[in-house]
Amino acid sequence: MITIKNVSHDFVVGKKGRQTVIPVLRNISMHVEKGEIVTIVGRSGSGKSTLLNLVSGFIHPKEGEIWISGEKVTGLNESKFADFRIKNLGFIFQSFQLIPSMTAFQNVELPLILKGVNEIDRKKQTEAMLKKVGLLDYQDHYPGELSGGQQQRVSIARALIVNPPVILADEPTGSLDSETERDLLEFIVELNRDLGITFLIITHDDKVAEIGHRTIELKDGQIARKVAAV
Numbered sequence: 001m002i003t004i005k006n007v008s009h010d011f012v013v014g015k016k017g018r019q020t021v022i023p024v025l026r027n028i029s030m031h032v033e034k035g036e037i038v039t040i041v042g043r044s045g046s047g048k049s050t051l052l053n054l055v056s057g058f059i060h061p062k063e064g065e066i067w068i069s070g071e072k073v074t075g076l077n078e079s080k081f082a083d084f085r086i087k088n089l090g091f092i093f094q095s096f097q098l099i100p101s102m103t104a105f106q107n108v109e110l111p112l113i114l115k116g117v118n119e120i121d122r123k124k125q126t127e128a129m130l131k132k133v134g135l136l137d138y139q140d141h142y143p144g145e146l147s148g149g150q151q152q153r154v155s156i157a158r159a160l161i162v163n164p165p166v167i168l169a170d171e172p173t174g175s176l177d178s179e180t181e182r183d184l185l186e187f188i189v190e191l192n193r194d195l196g197i198t199f200l201i202i203t204h205d206d207k208v209a210e211i212g213h214r215t216i217e218l219k220d221g222q223i224a225r226k227v228a229a230v
């Protein structure tokens with residue numbers, strides 16, 4: 001489902017003439033099977049977010065190739081990647097990334113507008129998705145009028161609305177209390193089991209790492225070890 005082949009990446013920082021190269025990822029190769037939950041752990045600065053940003057196409061690897069759903073995404077230009085993203089990838093972020101001036105309904109509906117779905121179908125699909133995450137009664141609430149767990153559910157509904165085969169999550173429970181975190185992790189496991197969605201999740205949190213069928217540790221930009229789940 002996701003194949004990362006010999007990917008290396010560095011950032012160049014500083015003013016012209018005094019630039020420094022920061023090597024971040026070195027020769028990473030890994031594969032995520034369809035229907036797997038793979039969690040990526042590692043200390044702060046080990047390159048987790050950089051790896052996720054590369055898979056998401058927000059940055060491009062200096063070396064190596066990334067394949068998603070059988071398509072080589074390395075080398076796609078911005079507009080082709082945007083098109084690929086809307087069809088294939090859903091995102092869950094620690095900070096939810098909801099649009100504050102839009103209601104829960106409008107936030108969830110947005111990817112359908114980008115995809116060109118007509119208004120009647122959008123309403124049907126958005127309401128069905130809000131029902132699925134238990135928030136139909138909150139559809140007219142703005143993000144600021146929802147709890148952290150409810151906001152994260154809106155962001156999951158927004159990720160799911162286009163039926164992506166893959167969801168990429170960056171510290172998905174980082175802003176939640178432990179009870180809400182447990183609910184959300186159960187929900188992710190359910191989505192994986194019932195809908196076969198593949199998850200690639202980066203986290204600091206052992207409870208999140210535990211839901212992975214496999215956990216991969218990054219250390220200084222390299223894969224340190226692969227741990228099979230019990």
Ligand SMILES: Nc1ncnc2c1ncn2[C@@H]1O[C@H](COP(=O)(O)OP(=O)(O)OP(=O)(O)O)[C@@H](O)[C@H]1O
Pocket residue numbers: 011012013022024042043044045046047048049050051
């Ligand atoms: N846009 C950027 N420009 C320059 N350096 C960057 C950039 N993004 C990340 N880095 C550097 O790359 C290294 C890895 O960062 P990254 O955010 O991938 O680590 P991480 O494992 O996700 O850390 P954390 O757990 O703290 O989020 C760090 O040294 C960071 O300073």
